Amino acid sequence: MNLQRLLASLKTMEHFANDALELKHHSPHLSGFHYNRDMLKAAVANTYIETVSTRSDSLYLAAWNSTVDVMKDALFSRMSAITRPSHLHDKRCIIAFDYTTEDFYGKRDSLWIHGWTGDHGVTGKYSYLTASVVNSDLRLPVISIPSPMGNDMPSEVSGMLHRVRNITGNIDLVLFDRGFYSRELMLELQRLEVPYLIFVPKNEQVKKELEQMHQGEKRIMQHEFSFYSEGKRVTGDTYLAFLKMIFDHRTEEYYDWIFATNLGNIDLDGIIKQYKMRWRIETMFRVQDECRIKTKSKRIEVRYFLFAYEQLVESIWYLFYHEEVSFKRFLIELSEACTAMVNNEERKRSAHR
8 A cells, every 4th residue: 555645644634633632733742643543553453542552541631621512523624625536515415314333331320321231241322423425436424423312313413414515515315214213303304405215114004004005016195294392283294105015136035115205206116226325324334343442431522532533534445445455454554654653753752852
């Protein structure tokens, strides 16, 4: 791999770390330049920062002195910068939203730690919501945020869509899995004039409709709904698309598919293929898991900073290296280049003392 390209990538990650932690650029003091080495070592080994670094306390203190909002802005700024060569402003984009989680082992005493079953020692989960471009020729996160217990999911999605629109050109469609099926969200998406496709869970009403259909049948119907918000009755409507017992050539099985959408003229023959593009965000999460940086800190500032750093690393690989080298090989060579550069700089400084 070209050393100059690796050094340019390290510069991007250093810039993010300095902005996210509100550290000075080109400073002789500890900064993203030094922390890159420690975080990449932990990422390569999928281990704890504390295991590979004697500077974990310094890194964590820097994170504590920053804020989640500052880190969001830093991540969005770097994502905007590295996507410029992809000309997202000129593309018609399909966007997928999804939550991903990070296991927690210990006592849950924070609103950021969601409850869990305790299986395999996992007592809780940190949760992050990501909005990602999932076009057939491009899959890339645009912005991710940490999500607390009792989160207002429609508000989270709405706020992130404003950011997405600042990077992308036209949003052709936004994709959601069944966990996002919510009257409040559908009403908010309609207000924002965002075309959406949401996979619908099989409730009793849905099952009754499917029972009246024959194998291979596809139909769409208008669905009105209402709910109470702040003591007021709110009404809205959507379309429900029903597809009964559709054969899947990959698994050689038949499946029922039900979607909510605000597109009354949506192509029922192509709707499943469109929805399956959402799975590209899950591929992104699986790759990112290969560079998971572990920490014993409970602080959301530390957790989110490391998660955002991982996501930036994965995005740089996908945009500039994935056609020539595996993600793991990229990580190893990036880490080795970073270690050599930082060690060399530290030797120079020691020699001048």
